[in-house]
Amino acid sequence: MIEVSFLQSCLQLSQGYIDVLKLFIVSVKSGYEANLSLDALHQLVVDCPVNSAGRDLMKEELELRREWMMVVYEMMKVLKKNDEVAQPTNCNDVDTTSQIRVGQVIDFMQQLQQVLQQEDEQSGGQQDVNVALTTQTIETAMEKLPELSQLVNSIDSPVEKAFLMNDVRVALLVFKVLDEERVCLEDSQGTTSRSVGKGGETIPRPPIKGT
DSSP, X not given: OHHHHHHHHHHHHTTTOOHHHXXXXXXXXXXXXXXXXXXXHHHHXXXXXXXXXXXXXXXXXXXXXXXHHHHHHHHHHHHTTTSSOOOOOOXXXXXXXXXXXXXXXXXXXXXXXXXXXXXXXXXXXXXXHHHHHHTOXXXXXXXXXXXXXXXXHHOOOHHHXXXXXXXXXXXXXXXXXXXXXXXXXXXXXXXXXTSBOTTSOBOOOOOOTTO
């Protein structure tokens, strides 16, 4: 699924769509949750006999796919920091530039969480941080994080800038994917995290046939 969804993600992004990119993120996330190291998962993708592009991927495409996979793993590592096991996120084929860039993106995402948390506190709890994270775009993230904006504007190379911007897109979408998963997952009582009122009472849900 990673092999198939990657190229389609790139094509969709150029048209402003993100559905397939979310599928790519979910697929990589599944590897993380299956206790696969990033290096092992990357090798499985490289060895995959499927060639959905109908051609060999260009060097830049291979690097971008590998870097996106690293972004997902690093985001999972940070957001699932309370889990017992954090999967290794190093990948033998990733160069130092990619590692530094991904590290910067992850740092910015953590800063973004902190900024939104502060805004929530200042609003008296009127702003749901999780919801706010899912609505962030590159533009809004740059507005809230001047250092990110400065970094983007300081890059002269169009290729390097595109890599950074796409890494930020992927990282922001990880927030959205996890939140959508959180909403869909039901607990043993058939409620989701958003099915609980402010006072802790369960909000009635309509019965769903077959559940």
